[in-house]
Amino acid sequence: MTTTAKTKKVIVYVRLKDGVLDPQGVTIQKALGQMGYPDFVSVRSGKFFExxxxxxxxxxxxxxxxxxxxxLANPVIERFSVEKI
Amino acid sequence: MTTTAKTKKVIVYVRLKDGVLDPQGVTIQKALGQMGYPDFVSVRSGKFFExxxxxxxxxxxxxxxxxxxxxLANPVIERFSVEKI
Structure with a gap:
């Protein structure tokens, strides 16, 4: 996990394209409402890889x-972005 | 998904604590080696929520x-960070 001088580290963020249904996000948003957090009006989930x-x-x-x-990503329904650190 | 003037957007990043085994990351790293990408020496996976x-x-x-x-996170094995955008 430690980055030595001989490696470069990048983070790849993968998220669903706009318009693609995100059942996990919808479920979390509903759960938040039931848990007493009705102010969260939208949740979208994604993943990243270091x-x-x-x-x-x-x-x-x-x-x-x-x-x-x-x-790492399924180009049909996901888009990715790369951050070099 | 669009942020209106009446909502604030934050991104929560959730990753495994250092030292916690990441089977998904290990599997991806091995797969990359088999696919002809031996230069990727480490992969750690995480998730985020918008x-x-x-x-x-x-x-x-x-x-x-x-x-x-x-x-969103399991404090026993995961840590989270919040980014306001």
Whole structure:
């Protein structure tokens, strides 16, 4: 989990595209209402992945984009964004 | 999903505490290796929630913290952070 000088760290955020139903978010929003928190009017859920990649790797940006499209996100219903840290 | 002037939007990030095993992350990291991406040396997974809360609600910060502890995160194994946007 510790980032050494020899790795680069990126965070990939994956969220459902606008318009795609989010049953988990809807369920949480309803649960909040029942728990006494009616002021939460909308909940959307998403996931993220903290990746550490060897700093000596070639074409890091391309690799990250491929990995997102192929494994981390489903491009049909999800979109992803990448944050380098 | 659209934020109107009458709601505030916050994002709650939930991740496993350091030292807690992340089977999903481990599985993804292994899969990446098998798919031809051996440079990804570590993967940790997490989730986030985009909340919209009525701007007129009282004690918004307290409500958000309560909601995180009670429903969105499991304080035994997870920690959360809140980003206001």
């Amino acid at each position: 990746l550490e990649i060897d700093a000596g790797a070639s074409d890091i940006d391309r690799q990250i984009n491929e990995v997102c499209s192929k494994l | 909340l919209e809360i009525d701007a007129g609600a009282s004690d918004i910060d307290r409500q958000i913290n309560e909601v995180c502890s009670k429903l």
